[in-house]
Amino acid sequence: LSFKITILGSSSATISKDRGHSSHLVQLENIHLLIDCGEATQIQLKKFGFKASKLSHIYISHLHGDHYLGLIGLLLSLNLHKRKEPINLYAPPELMDILVVNFKFSDSKFNFPINFFATNNQSFTCITDEKKFLVYSFPLKHRIHCTGFLIKEKSKPRKLIAEKVKNLPPNYLKMLKQGLDIIDKNGNVIIKNEDVTYPVNQPKAYAYCSDTIFYPEICQYIKGVDLLYHEATFLEEHKDRANETYHCTAKQAATIAKQAGVKKLVIGHFSPRYKDTNRFIQEASSIFEHTYIANDGDTYVL
Numbered sequence: 001l002s003f004k005i006t007i008l009g010s011s012s013a014t015i016s017k018d019r020g021h022s023s024h025l026v027q028l029e030n031i032h033l034l035i036d037c038g039e040a041t042q043i044q045l046k047k048f049g050f051k052a053s054k055l056s057h058i059y060i061s062h063l064h065g066d067h068y069l070g071l072i073g074l075l076l077s078l079n080l081h082k083r084k085e086p087i088n089l090y091a092p093p094e095l096m097d098i099l100v101v102n103f104k105f106s107d108s109k110f111n112f113p114i115n116f117f118a119t120n121n122q123s124f125t126c127i128t129d130e131k132k133f134l135v136y137s138f139p140l141k142h143r144i145h146c147t148g149f150l151i152k153e154k155s156k157p158r159k160l161i162a163e164k165v166k167n168l169p170p171n172y173l174k175m176l177k178q179g180l181d182i183i184d185k186n187g188n189v190i191i192k193n194e195d196v197t198y199p200v201n202q203p204k205a206y207a208y209c210s211d212t213i214f215y216p217e218i219c220q221y222i223k224g225v226d227l228l229y230h231e232a233t234f235l236e237e238h239k240d241r242a243n244e245t246y247h248c249t250a251k252q253a254a255t256i257a258k259q260a261g262v263k264k265l266v267i268g269h270f271s272p273r274y275k276d277t278n279r280f281i282q283e284a285s286s287i288f289e290h291t292y293i294a295n296d297g298d299t300y301v302l
């Protein structure tokens, strides 16, 4: 599966000429997903050579303006371009109220359906089940309802080792392909899956965690992902400010990456007070070596 993530915006609070508000584009072969849609995400898509018309799924983490204020403009543009295909929109339930009021007073009529799915910030939940991938939401701890997202390639059925399974009944073979052990009625393992099968692919995964206070409970959901994006709004010198505003420092983001055993960490959502992002890298990479700075327009290929 071709799996690419492009950073469209990496600033918190106010935008600059180099950093827009939070938004990531995820390309899974020809399916395009948008995660968060800060102000001017439409411009960022154009600037980096993407077509908004290709989007089919949009995920909004929370309702602070820097994560969704570009959404209404984006939806209206899609409508002006005579879109017919539905958009699946996943967001905190209150976004529905915001959209309804806006479209009522602008008297906007849509040519395409917007399928709205309210996220919950209480549990790890599968919210999208497509042919080749799954998307889960999970709770983050912020000042308002906020969720992270995990996008995971589906695992292909395991391959059977022919000489080891030749006398087994078809229902056993089916279970083994799904990765299950064969267990007798007393709960004892009679055939261990890994003894008679082998995996075809190592499913790729990407997790998005913005915005949140330092919250190690999320490690269970994002364990071992190929790429973790985690906010790092502040440096340790402003740790108190991070706590008060329910954000993280670069060191805290790196600690999450280390505890979750991820392969790569990208940090972003920087406070505009810092002019030099090298300090974020220095602070984070002392805890977790494979840390990268989110820069608008950068693409990561899994």
Ligand SMILES: [Zn+2]
Residues within 6 Å of the ligand: 012, 013, 022, 064, 066, 067, 211, 269
């Ligand atoms: Zn934010």
Ligand SMILES: [Zn+2]
Residues within 6 Å of the ligand: 062, 064, 142, 211
């Ligand atoms: Zn926020």
